[in-house]
Amino acid sequence: MSANGGTRAIVAALAANVGIAVTKFVAFLLTGSSSMLAEAIHSVADSGNQGLLLLGGRRAKREATAQHPFGYGRERYIYAFIVSIVLFSLGGLFALYEAYHKWSHPMPITSFRVVPVAVLVIAIIMEGFSFRTAIKEANVTRGSQSWVRYVRRAKAPELPVVLLEDFGALVGLAFALFGVGMTLATGNGRWDALGTAMIGVLLVAIAIILAIETKSLLLGEGAEPKDLAAIEQAVVGGPEVERIIHMKTLYLGPEELMVAAKIAVSPCETAEDLARDINAVEARIRGAVPIARVIYLEPDIYRAASGRAGAGTASEAAVRSEAGPDEAAERPGS
Numbered sequence: 001m002s003a004n005g006g007t008r009a010i011v012a013a014l015a016a017n018v019g020i021a022v023t024k025f026v027a028f029l030l031t032g033s034s035s036m037l038a039e040a041i042h043s044v045a046d047s048g049n050q051g052l053l054l055l056g057g058r059r060a061k062r063e064a065t066a067q068h069p070f071g072y073g074r075e076r077y078i079y080a081f082i083v084s085i086v087l088f089s090l091g092g093l094f095a096l097y098e099a100y101h102k103w104s105h106p107m108p109i110t111s112f113r114v115v116p117v118a119v120l121v122i123a124i125i126m127e128g129f130s131f132r133t134a135i136k137e138a139n140v141t142r143g144s145q146s147w148v149r150y151v152r153r154a155k156a157p158e159l160p161v162v163l164l165e166d167f168g169a170l171v172g173l174a175f176a177l178f179g180v181g182m183t184l185a186t187g188n189g190r191w192d193a194l195g196t197a198m199i200g201v202l203l204v205a206i207a208i209i210l211a212i213e214t215k216s217l218l219l220g221e222g223a224e225p226k227d228l229a230a231i232e233q234a235v236v237g238g239p240e241v242e243r244i245i246h247m248k249t250l251y252l253g254p255e256e257l258m259v260a261a262k263i264a265v266s267p268c269e270t271a272e273d274l275a276r277d278i279n280a281v282e283a284r285i286r287g288a289v290p291i292a293r294v295i296y297l298e299p300d301i302y303r304a305a306s307g308r309a310g311a312g313t314a315s316e317a318a319v320r321s322e323a324g325p326d327e328a329a330e331r332p333g334s
Helices: 003-031 034-059 075-104 114-142 147-153 158-186 190-219 225-236 271-288
Strands: 241-253 256-265 292-300
Touching: 003 034, 003 114, 003 158, 034 075, 034 114, 034 158, 034 190, 075 158, 075 190, 114 147, 114 158, 147 158, 147 190, 158 190, 225 241, 225 256, 225 271, 241 292, 256 271, 271 292
Parallel strands: 256 292
Antiparallel strands: 241 256
16 A cells, blocks of 8 residues: 555545534534534544554654664554554543433433434535545555455555544444434434444444454564565575575565575575675565565575475475584574
């Protein structure tokens, strides 16, 4: 996902939510509807979340330092995780509390009866525009993936967060419209409380999904299978490398992948020849997977042991031709 695409989706969502929050608060003050208050707080939380995503994207662009030699790319994951906490606490838990309060003390909507319905319809239109923008930007990189897989596997957190927030906002508005409509039709304020509770449960569920997915990114995820296969092919695709002994990949940020591998090379006459071969392999890796920006290749000389030899992929093993003090440390799984 391009950073510009994610930024456009965030800005569109932020503009929509600020306007929606103001209209919802006005509707709540005029009608006293708990669904309107829950939705207003929901929009405030979403606006704050989009601000956090923009801040995270800005801070992630800082240059690497001696203390943080791999840069600050993962700061985008941290802010996305904070978003899930804000959505859970400020959005979901507040809505559930408000639902409990209004269920215990139900109040019908007696004044400005048309206001909440009009505000909710306008909010649905504005949220629909924001959701459409997020979908359009996500489709650029989603390819043939299902939406569920895209949200689960995307390395850049901004678009999945905005997609889930906008989807939750649209469903929440439908719940609010249901609660307000039934309250207006029956005069029973508990319908309003029920709509508020439904909003709370929805927001808590979305917050938990976001927290789980962002936690995985914070812990560190490796390259996708297609990128891993492309890297392996690039490494062994020339005469310099006989096989990959073992390899690990790690996302340092949404658009930066680290590749570390021990490779079996043929004996070289000079260190200059070896350095030239390593540089050629690195160039092939970057050509195959451009986001592989940090590459560490450790050359070694190996021969396959009878009955224990690997076939040369990153998940297979080889045995060193000459035992040394570090032999045990070099064995797979050590």
